[in-house]
Amino acid sequence: MSIEAVFSDVPHVLLSAVVLEQAITQYIDHYRCHEIVGNVTPADAYFGRTPKILEEWKR
Template identity: 50%
Template sequence: MYRSPSYISGDLAEWLEDRKMDHVRGAPNHPQTQGKIERWHQTLKNRILLENYYLPGHLENQIDAFVKHYNHQRYHESLGNVTPTDVYFGRDTAIKERRKRIKKQTIQKRRLNHQRQAA
């Protein structure tokens, strides 16, 4: 059945409203914003093209696995080397502070070991 764009956009608006989300469009003539999503699509494409998929379900499963990995396991340099999930749930600050403490303790231990070896 053919559905006109007005019905599809209405469905999208309802879906977004149910999830308390806003539909945000990229600014025209602002390639940096567009580049972010294009980079994400390139990363997805490069990952997906590594294998052959003989059934649509296999491809859908691989895309789902990629999205889960990207959001829950893959550290993002632009987010301070935490996952998007960590940022979304507000865990990023605690993670970064814990890393700072570990780094400080590691440096102190290395200095102490170096001093012991030099003596």
């Protein structure tokens, strides 16, 4: 068996790993609440929605 045959799927595996890493990063950055930014998502904090969200939580 040649070395090319052994590693023929490596690019696909690496591509899958990159896609998975991007999906995890997107989840963490946009959908998961973080205590450091007031228990809101980083996207909410970035777009200034924190006060509105915290006010709704108080109700």
